[in-house]
Amino acid sequence: QGPVVAAGSTGSIPATARLLAVIARLPGGAVVLPGLDRDMDAASWAAIASHDATAAGFGHPQAGLKKLLAVLGVPRDAVEALCAPQPALAVRARLVAEALRPAETTDLWASRAGPVDPAALDGVTLIEAANEREEALAIAVALRLALAQGTAALVTGDRELARRVAAELRRFGIEADDSGGTPLAQTPPAALLRLALEAALRPGDAVAILSLLKHPLLCAGMARARARRAAETVDLVALRGGAGRPDIAGLAASFEQRLVALAADLRKPFWHARLSPQRLADARALLAAVEAAIAPLVELRGRRATLTGLARASVVAFEALGRDEADGLAGLYRGDAGEALAAFLRALVAASADLPVEAGEWPEVFAALVAGETVKPSVAGDPRVAIWGALEARLQSVDTLVLGGLNEGSWPRKAEPDRFMSRFMKAGLELEPPERRIGQAAHDFVMALGMPKVVLARAARSGDAPALPSRWLQRLATFAGEDALKPAAERGAQLLYWARGLDSAPPVPFAPRPQPRPPLVRRPTRFSVTEIETLRRDPYAVYARRILGLEALEPLLRDPGAAERGTLFHDIAHAFTLSGVDPAAPDAEVRLLEIGRASSTFWSWTKHTTSRPPQARTTRW
Numbered sequence: 001q002g003p004v005v006a007a008g009s010t011g012s013i014p015a016t017a018r019l020l021a022v023i024a025r026l027p028g029g030a031v032v033l034p035g036l037d038r039d040m041d042a043a044s045w046a047a048i049a050s051h052d053a054t055a056a057g058f059g060h061p062q063a064g065l066k067k068l069l070a071v072l073g074v075p076r077d078a079v080e081a082l083c084a085p086q087p088a089l090a091v092r093a094r095l096v097a098e099a100l101r102p103a104e105t106t107d108l109w110a111s112r113a114g115p116v117d118p119a120a121l122d123g124v125t126l127i128e129a130a131n132e133r134e135e136a137l138a139i140a141v142a143l144r145l146a147l148a149q150g151t152a153a154l155v156t157g158d159r160e161l162a163r164r165v166a167a168e169l170r171r172f173g174i175e176a177d178d179s180g181g182t183p184l185a186q187t188p189p190a191a192l193l194r195l196a197l198e199a200a201l202r203p204g205d206a207v208a209i210l211s212l213l214k215h216p217l218l219c220a221g222m223a224r225a226r227a228r229r230a231a232e233t234v235d236l237v238a239l240r241g242g243a244g245r246p247d248i249a250g251l252a253a254s255f256e257q258r259l260v261a262l263a264a265d266l267r268k269p270f271w272h273a274r275l276s277p278q279r280l281a282d283a284r285a286l287l288a289a290v291e292a293a294i295a296p297l298v299e300l301r302g303r304r305a306t307l308t309g310l311a312r313a314s315v316v317a318f319e320a321l322g323r324d325e326a327d328g329l330a331g332l333y334r335g336d337a338g339e340a341l342a343a344f345l346r347a348l349v350a351a352s353a354d355l356p357v358e359a360g361e362w363p364e365v366f367a368a369l370v371a372g373e374t375v376k377p378s379v380a381g382d383p384r385v386a387i388w389g390a391l392e393a394r395l396q397s398v399d400t401l402v403l404g405g406l407n408e409g410s411w412p413r414k415a416e417p418d419r420f421m422s423r424f425m426k427a428g429l430e431l432e433p434p435e436r437r438i439g440q441a442a443h444d445f446v447m448a449l450g451m452p453k454v455v456l457a458r459a460a461r462s463g464d465a466p467a468l469p470s471r472w473l474q475r476l477a478t479f480a481g482e483d484a485l486k487p488a489a490e491r492g493a494q495l496l497y498w499a500r501g502l503d504s505a506p507p508v509p510f511a512p513r514p515q516p517r518p519p520l521v522r523r524p525t526r527f528s529v530t531e532i533e534t535l536r537r538d539p540y541a542v543y544a545r546r547i548l549g550l551e552a553l554e555p556l557l558r559d560p561g562a563a564e565r566g567t568l569f570h571d572i573a574h575a576f577t578l579s580g581v582d583p584a585a586p587d588a589e590v591r592l593l594e595i596g597r598a599s600s601t602f603w604s605w606t607k608h609t610t611s612r613p614p615q616a617r618t619t620r621w
Helices: 014-025 042-046 064-074 087-099 103-112 133-146 160-172 190-202 206-213 224-237 249-263 277-293 307-322 334-351 360-372 423-428 434-450 471-480 481-504 529-537 540-545 563-576 586-607 615-621
Strands: 004-007 029-032 122-127 152-155 176-178 304-306 356-357 382-388 400-403 453-459
Touching: 004 014, 004 481, 004 563, 014 029, 042 103, 042 206, 042 434, 064 434, 087 277, 087 360, 087 471, 103 206, 122 190, 133 152, 133 160, 133 453, 133 481, 160 176, 160 382, 160 563, 190 249, 190 307, 190 360, 206 249, 224 249, 224 277, 249 277, 277 307, 304 307, 307 356, 307 360, 356 360, 400 434, 453 481, 471 481, 529 540, 563 586
Parallel strands: 004 029, 122 453, 152 382, 152 400, 176 382, 400 453
Antiparallel strands: 304 356
């Protein structure tokens, strides 16, 4: 019976458009259309988003509103203006509307082109940074300066840019209120669970095992400092040197076999003397606890299980890995990230889905399920500065608005084709093409330019490749001209100058190049053939090894390659020759296979898991 007002929606969802049509017909109903261009000429209006229009027509800022007016059954000239805009903003609105007119009617630019009113771009600043980091720093400077005059916000669809700006704002002691939050998958608790799934269900990757053992939340019933030292011992003994495919389920046995091989080595690695009985005991305790923790996941290898069954096994293993010496789980579920992960896991375990999943595919399935989850901070940041997406910015206003990431592919994003229906199929069914989302993004861009003070920011390079400015910036530059945008660019250059000055510091002279001159009595008198080449190429490497006694750690275990396969075949043939078996004997093939199996096992645990020189390996035979 009372008044009903719907404001700010473009009716992009069909159900929402039908609801707006009902509200518009109520006796006390009203629909407020955001940013409807009532002054656009009829030819341009006709070229927007009709079924026979080009794809560019659907990318116009007014495309969504034209479709909504058709659902409402109201002609454009029947829409009333609520209030007159400020004179400067009205001039800017006409400039932007003219610059973004449909491509079919851009020939009218010739008749309407002329000197641009300077008031149209008075409150506009254009930042064109060299790279993404410089863009983020310049945006942070702009937001910091804007706080002296009121409120400010950054609007961007690039979450990487949003995180960079939030980090740069902390240099000024400002914690921005980020509506996007942090992806749950990138938080430490979720990373521990992901690493546990990778190591348990996909054996063979030494990097995943080492990352799991050294994760800051892994305790396995031990004190964190003790668990870290034990992980370093396991790293040195069981995960370095040669080729192999380590399995976390059998890492304890591999650890013991490596210790036996090290004890028999003629030349032991430099860190062998540091393996005290206490360090070895801690390493064995850690490996035993980790193997017991991941046992529920290891039992599922090579099998199909239900989604809830895999989730339950994952939670059991996750909590066992994160349990501290006091048998508590406070470290796993502490803070916003821990609480968000706990809620996600509760919902996952409580789900009644019996979808069968291969255990080897569970890491990808879990990553897909957690990808859409975000962690919102429980304590809001500074209320004067915010980071919004385009949706949050539609119905909120601030004194200074920064539009970041204005590059093609970022804002607007690429119009990705439908995976199930081509453009021609959609046109035949009178469905909208992928460019409809570009039209929605263009509408958000136009509405954002209605703020009194606007900062437009982009980076000339995205990653390692050059980036093109957003099509809307290109349109503005083409229609307004370089002279009209020059004051805005100068204001942006001033922000960039201040941003670069934040990292400037007095020059620090480089350390002098090392010129080692050991006493004559300590200098080596004999060199191997390979050391002569090293001495000519990198004398400091010889100095570090022969004089200082420094040795590099061996690389992590890797998959066997052609060199290891050839060495193994050579060793098998050598052992078969020394065994004295007659190749023509009836059991020669059986004996060769037995020697091959024995050589493979011995080779994997000794010859390519220690740093023993070739002469010592030959003696072992």
